[in-house]
Amino acid sequence: MKRYLYLTVFISGMTTLGIEFAASRLLGSVFGTSNLVWAAIIGLILIYLTVGYSLGGRWADRNPNYKTFYTILIWGAFSAGIVPFIARPVLYAAADAFDQLQIGVLFGAFSAVLVLLVVPITLLGTVSPFAIRLVLTDSKDAGKTAGRIYAISTLGSFLGTFTPDLLLIPWLGTRLTFVVFSLVLLGVALVGLFLVEGWRSVLKWIWMPVIIVGLAFLWGSGPVKTHISQIYEKESSYNYIQVLEVDGYRYLRLNEGQGIHSIYHPDHLAYWGTWMQVLPAPFFNTPPYMPGDVEDMAIIGLAAGTSARQATAAFGAIPIDGYEIDNEILKVGQTYFALTDPNLNLIAQDGRWGLAHSGEKYSLISIDAYRPPYIPWHLTTGEFFGEVFNHLDSNGALVLNVGRVPEDDKLLSGLVATIQTVFSSVHVMDVPETYNSIIYATVRPTSWENLEANFNSLLAENDTHPLLIESIRIALENRRPLPSGGMVFTDDKAPIERITNQMVLSNILTDPALLGEDNQ
Numbered sequence: 301m302k303r304y305l306y307l308t309v310f311i312s313g314m315t316t317l318g319i320e321f322a323a324s325r326l327l328g329s330v331f332g333t334s335n336l337v338w339a340a341i342i343g344l345i346l347i348y349l350t351v352g353y354s355l356g357g358r359w360a361d362r363n364p365n366y367k368t369f370y371t372i373l374i375w376g377a378f379s380a381g382i383v384p385f386i387a388r389p390v391l392y393a394a395a396d397a398f399d400q401l402q403i404g405v406l407f408g409a410f411s412a413v414l415v416l417l418v419v420p421i422t423l424l425g426t427v428s429p430f431a432i433r434l435v436l437t438d439s440k441d442a443g444k445t446a447g448r449i450y451a452i453s454t455l456g457s458f459l460g461t462f463t464p465d466l467l468l469i470p471w472l473g474t475r476l477t478f479v480v481f482s483l484v485l486l487g488v489a490l491v492g493l494f495l496v497e498g499w500r501s502v503l504k505w506i507w508m509p510v511i512i513v514g515l516a517f518l519w520g521s522g523p524v525k526t527h528i529s530q531i532y533e534k535e536s537s538y539n540y541i542q543v544l545e546v547d548g549y550r551y552l553r554l555n556e557g558q559g560i561h562s563i564y565h566p567d568h569l570a571y572w573g574t575w576m577q578v579l580p581a582p583f584f585n586t587p588p589y590m591p592g593d594v595e596d597m598a599i600i601g602l603a604a605g606t607s608a609r610q611a612t613a614a615f616g617a618i619p620i621d622g623y624e625i626d627n628e629i630l631k632v633g634q635t636y637f638a639l640t641d642p643n644l645n646l647i648a649q650d651g652r653w654g655l656a657h658s659g660e661k662y663s664l665i666s667i668d669a670y671r672p673p674y675i676p677w678h679l680t681t682g683e684f685f686g687e688v689f690n691h692l693d694s695n696g697a698l699v700l701n702v703g704r705v706p707e708d709d710k711l712l713s714g715l716v717a718t719i720q721t722v723f724s725s726v727h728v729m730d731v732p733e734t735y736n737s738i739i740y741a742t743v744r745p746t747s748w749e750n751l752e753a754n755f756n757s758l759l760a761e762n763d764t765h766p767l768l769i770e771s772i773r774i775a776l777e778n779r780r781p782l783p784s785g786g787m788v789f790t791d792d793k794a795p796i797e798r799i800t801n802q803m804v805l806s807n808i809l810t811d812p813a814l815l816g817e818d819n820q
Contacts, residue, residue: 301366301495304492305366306448307488308373308431308488308489308492309427309431309449310453310455310456311456312373312376312424312428312456312485313453313454313455313456314457314459314463314481315377315424315460315481315482315484316349316421316424316425316457316460317457317458317461318460318463318464318468318477318481319380319417319420319460319481320421320460321461321464321465322384322468322478322481323341323345323413324337324338325474325477325535326383326384326475327341327414328540328556329391329474329524329535329540329556330391330525330556332555332673336801336804340414344414345417345421348417348422348425349421349422349424349425350425351422351425352421352422352424352426352427353425353426353428353429355425356425356426356427356428357430359372360426360429360432360433360434364433364434366493366495367493367496367497367501369430369434369492370489370496371493372426372427372430373424373427373488373489373492374490374493374505374508375419375423376420376423376426376485377420377482377486377489377508378482378511379420380424380481381481381483382482382512383417383478384474384475384479385475385519386416387416388475388519388522390412427453428449431449432445432449435449460481468480469535469537470535470537470628473520473524473535475519475520476516476520476521479513479515479516479520482512483509483512483513486508486512487509490509493505524540527542527544529544529545530542530544531543531544531545531550531636532635532636534628536626536628538628539626539628540554540555541554542554543632548566548567549563549564549565549568550563550564550565550636550637551563552603552604552632552633552636552637554671554672555672556672558672559670560573561603561604561629561670562637563575563606564604564606566638569767570767570770571606572732573731573736574668574701574731574734575607576610576767577738577771577774578607578610578611578666578668578699578738579611579614579771580740580751580771580775581664581666581697582594582663582664583750583751583754583755583758583772584697584725584747584748584751585697585746585750587753587757588757589695590757590761591614591615591616591764591765591768592615592616593663593695594611594663594664595618595619595662596619596620596660596661596662596663596664597615597618597619597620597621597663597665598622598623598655598658598660598662598664598665598666599611599620599622599623599665599666599668600623600655600665600666600667600668600679601624601666601667601668601669602622602623602629602630602633602646603624603629603668604629604632604633604637604639605622605633605637605638605639605641606637607666607668608620608639608644609638609641610767612641612643612644613767614765614767614771617641617642618643619645620641620643621658621660621662622644622646623650623651623654623655624646624648625648625649625651626648630648651667651669651679652678652679655687655688655691658691660691661692661696662692662696663692663693663695663697664697664698664699665688665691665692665696665698665699666698667679667688667700667701668700668701670701670703673800673803673804674796674797674800675702675703675711676796677789677794677796677797678791678794680789680796681789681791681794682718682721682722682788682789682790685718685719685721685722685723686722688722689722689723689743692743693743694743695743696742696743697740697741697742698719698740698742699740699741700738700739700741701736701738702715702739703736703800704730704735704803705735705803705804708802709783709786710802710803711796711800712728712739713784713786713787714786714787714788715786716739716783717784717785717786717787717788718786719739721788722741723741723742723743724743724745724746725741725742725745725746725747726741726782727739727741727748727751727779728740728779728780728781728782729774729775730780731774732774732778738775740775751775751776754772
């Protein structure tokens, strides 16, 4: 029986971590994947486990038998399996609230879903101390016994760390991932109860797997969100992916959906926003600089290819290397966003790693790799921008999309200060009617006067694409002074998450509309 107990501890450890990661995805599709969300999930789960460890030790001392142990485990497995189905209506309401930025509703829904994890995680926390009490026969072996139990549990946790994101969620989805972990642990617990009590004791718990399978059959494969304009959704190893279609325009949204990552319309290319503001970057160079001088391009954060389509229209069919870490997004781009131009080379890799291992040099490198609300920190450091510099030709230009909030330039000023340690010239514009700024940086010394002179030359050319003309006009009209005093980010120290969290919280606390108050 001792060997089977070790197997039980292993599966319990796997389930605990599997549920934690599945919970992050359950919440991530609505509340995002920010550090604040992760901190809340991990922090509360640790509290639940702490309570479970304490209860498990007391429970085991009071009633140290296998029947009690497996009965606790049965309830823990069952309660884990029903979490996503109880949370389903709460999450639907939260998704609607997020679209309308009703902060009070969001906070309540977020708290409610986390509370649902109290029972399963606390009960699973009782497993290790209870198992130690059952196995321990001689106090002289207490340390060795405890070490073995926790080692086995941790090995199970190791498997549970990778299984959800790499296998189950992309294959089955988040809800069925809960179901799989629940049924596996429930099966182990029922077999354990059979071994110590016989089949009659098992029969009275058979209704539990029946209910979980029934819930999975009825609601396990339903949509994660129910937006009226939704035409596609998918859970990948990295993101919840959603495609909306409104008046012929298709929009790519990820996770909580507060950012539009790509737009597509078969007959229109001007979508305003940040995408088209990539195009002016090379034209800061000394005039005359023409579209034909842009020979090639790399995009880090390709998404479904809006910037690539616009660049192809403005510069011609130049070679474009598009880096996108999530291969499922590339597939969605090919199916729903016409991401099929023959000049575009799709690369499913992390942008920094891919660029570092590329032997190419480019006329233009665009970086727009947001995972709202954060820029990945490793794409903000002096070492990274040095790598970018080394992959640009002698007239090369960098363009970087940066999020901001009113009255808070810390992130923007830090990125400007960091880029200035590498590039000869840096320029900034604010994208109208957005919370975005665009940073332009060039290998050679350049100026806004160069951009204006090239703009006038392009106006005189009959074959200049209107999209390019309009993007440069917007850049010139919305230029801004360079922010100063920013922190230089390095691979050793780049507190992007802290700066971004402060920006987000400050904006929420100072904007009555976000708090659901009357703003009139």
